[in-house]
Amino acid sequence: MGELANYITAYYYIVPAARAKIAKALVNTYNMSEKDAAKLLGVTQAAVSKYVSEKYSAKIKEIEAKIDQAIVDNYVSKVIAGSEEQVGRCICSICQSIHRFDCMIKSEDIGE
Secondary structure, eight states: OHHHHHHHHIIIIIHHHHHHHHHHIIIIITOOOHHHHHHHHTSOHHHHHHHHTTOSOHHHHHHHTTSOHHHHHHHHHHHHTTOTTHHHHHHHHHHHHSOGGGSOOOGGGGTO
């Protein structure tokens, strides 16, 4: 599957896992509203609600568990301080920190 699998893994699994981890920090730790967290993350309020209530796939949960909380805490504290562009940087850092073989998907996961 090669490079395509890496992009698919990032798009469908790593980025949502990162968003879930960030959403939980914003809502649960910093008491941000789901609506405001959604705006920062570029998703709907319903998506943030799913992240906070953990109503998403086991594969995303598995990847989320591998995310270093220190990375999230570092960036989220900057977001809270008013630096909204840090959300994108946080997602990029999370993607770079997760070893690609730790969360590779199987071809049946993408319908091949």
